Amino acid sequence: MAASTPTLPAGAPPAFHLLAKPTGATCNLDCAYCFFLSKEMLYPGSRFRMADELLEEYIRQLIEGHRVPEVAVAWQGGEPTLMGIDFFERSIAYVEKYRKPGMQVMYSIQTNGTLIDDAWAAFFKRHDFLVGISIDGPQAMHDAYRVDKGGQPTFDKVMRGLRVLQAHGVEYNTLTTLHHANADHPVEVYRFLRDECASNFIQFIPIIERVPETAIDLVDTPVVAAEPGQVSTAPWSSWRDRPLYKQEGALVTDRSLRPEQYGDFLNGVFDEWVRRDVGRVYVQMFDVALANWAGEPPGLCVHSKTCGLALAIEHNGDLYACDHFVEPDYRLGNILESPMIELVASPQQVKFGQDKFDTLPNFCRACDVRFACHGGCPKDRFLTTPDGEPGLNYLCAGFKRFFHHIDEPMRIMAGLLRQQRAPAEIMRWAHERDRRQAAAFAAAGRNDPCPCGSGKKFKHCHGR
Numbered sequence: 001m002a003a004s005t006p007t008l009p010a011g012a013p014p015a016f017h018l019l020a021k022p023t024g025a026t027c028n029l030d031c032a033y034c035f036f037l038s039k040e041m042l043y044p045g046s047r048f049r050m051a052d053e054l055l056e057e058y059i060r061q062l063i064e065g066h067r068v069p070e071v072a073v074a075w076q077g078g079e080p081t082l083m084g085i086d087f088f089e090r091s092i093a094y095v096e097k098y099r100k101p102g103m104q105v106m107y108s109i110q111t112n113g114t115l116i117d118d119a120w121a122a123f124f125k126r127h128d129f130l131v132g133i134s135i136d137g138p139q140a141m142h143d144a145y146r147v148d149k150g151g152q153p154t155f156d157k158v159m160r161g162l163r164v165l166q167a168h169g170v171e172y173n174t175l176t177t178l179h180h181a182n183a184d185h186p187v188e189v190y191r192f193l194r195d196e197c198a199s200n201f202i203q204f205i206p207i208i209e210r211v212p213e214t215a216i217d218l219v220d221t222p223v224v225a226a227e228p229g230q231v232s233t234a235p236w237s238s239w240r241d242r243p244l245y246k247q248e249g250a251l252v253t254d255r256s257l258r259p260e261q262y263g264d265f266l267n268g269v270f271d272e273w274v275r276r277d278v279g280r281v282y283v284q285m286f287d288v289a290l291a292n293w294a295g296e297p298p299g300l301c302v303h304s305k306t307c308g309l310a311l312a313i314e315h316n317g318d319l320y321a322c323d324h325f326v327e328p329d330y331r332l333g334n335i336l337e338s339p340m341i342e343l344v345a346s347p348q349q350v351k352f353g354q355d356k357f358d359t360l361p362n363f364c365r366a367c368d369v370r371f372a373c374h375g376g377c378p379k380d381r382f383l384t385t386p387d388g389e390p391g392l393n394y395l396c397a398g399f400k401r402f403f404h405h406i407d408e409p410m411r412i413m414a415g416l417l418r419q420q421r422a423p424a425e426i427m428r429w430a431h432e433r434d435r436r437q438a439a440a441f442a443a444a445g446r447n448d449p450c451p452c453g454s455g456k457k458f459k460h461c462h463g464r
């Protein structure tokens with residue numbers, strides 16, 4: 001039974017973002033780190049396919065819930081292409097049925113790319129889809145964890161899908177997860193995405209796999225303490241059967257990105273980008289940072305003051321607070337029973353978004369880069385601060401390393417924006433700084449302080 005159209009509830013946002021998972025967690029791959037696979041356990045016995053009745057209801061309510069002229073219809077998984085082209089053709093027919101006069105609908109899909117062929121690419125082109133391709137870098141780094149159900153590598157299939165998209169002129173971007181196998185190679189990963197994939201919109205997502213102490217015997221890889229000082233190992237068993245749909249515990253798998261690695265990775269990419277690619281290649285994290293330095297809305301929930309307007313809908317119509325909180329405690333309701341907009345505007349969801357700020361530890365409130373960081377995503381806030389307060393982000397050390405590293409160029413770019421000049425002018429500054437530093441290195445004595453500002457003697461730093 002479809003939920004009836006509501007009058008808009010008080011405080012309903014004019015727009016929100018919803019990631020739809022028509023296959024639930026079902027995927028044709030078996031990426032070692034995928035947190036969605038265990039979510040199949042939320043729906044035992046399900047076929048994990050969005051029914052046609054729900055599809056129509058979803059599109060209708062999504063459009064009716066928006067009071068802006070642009071609506072995003074975003075598909076994700078699992079692997080959404082498992083639904084087949086007909087499913088998406090029907091979704092477009094429903095959009096046409098309910099679209100309001102003048103409303104623009106933007107389609108996007110996040111896919112592992114392995115099933116993309118000419119028919120898919122022609123469909124994406126026909127309907128102006130933006131296609132997000134998940135790829136973790138050059139072959140060895142990608143294949144380290146992104147394997148199929150038989151454990152076979154997937155790099156060649158992904159690249160084949162990408163080439164088909166390119167041949168059809170489909171708009172695409174790349175999403176790269178950061179983990180043990182690629183995080184120490186920022187320049188190699190970035191150049192691969194820029195040059196081999198010709199991606200000019202690049203997203204990086206940290207892999208942080210938490211493991212409860214009670215479940216370490218179910219994990220298929222060693223685990224390490226999230227906070228330094230303690231290391232434990234676990235026997236191997238079936239990771240896919242783990243009862244881990246709740247995010248708990250102070251251990252992380254050894255596949256997980258370490259905080260400092262995250263900072264060093266972003267710094268490495270930034271140093272390449274700021275010298276040659278500003279204005280040409282869009283790296284999401286850098287754009288978000290620039291917006292925060294410029295005092296503009298950052299456009300990414302993770303580094304915004306509050307969140308709660310990026311929700312997820314499962315294959316059966318269950319609506320969750322966020323794609324990263326598809327857990328029983330964060331289920332808001334089902335859109336076949338309660339109108340979507342009432343769930344989006346519900347006190348539970350408003351509190352979820354406000355908690356991002358309200359639960360910030362004092363350590364964050366006093367932090368010099370809080371304006372850029374905002375404590376990161378609440379799902380990763382499972383460390384204690386140096387003064388013993390809970391709720392510090394696991395990635396804090398990496399955030400600090402990165403935000404301090406980019407402070408000067410970000411100030412300059414924000415200044416350029418204020419003068420209505422192009423941030424790309426920063427590249428001249430970067431080259432001039434390089435030239436001055438090279439001259440200072442050439443003039444430095446072995447026992448002089450290193451001109452890079454590390455505080456070390458030149459002979460122990462760049463003069464080594």
Ligand code: SF4
Pocket residue numbers: 301302303307308309310321322323324356376377378379
């Ligand atoms: S919980 Fe994290 S990912 Fe979800 S909306 Fe909030 S900041 Fe974004």
Ligand code: SF4
Pocket residue numbers: 363364365367368369370373374375376392393395396397399400
């Ligand atoms: S850098 Fe660390 S202390 Fe500062 S706001 Fe971010 S998480 Fe909090």
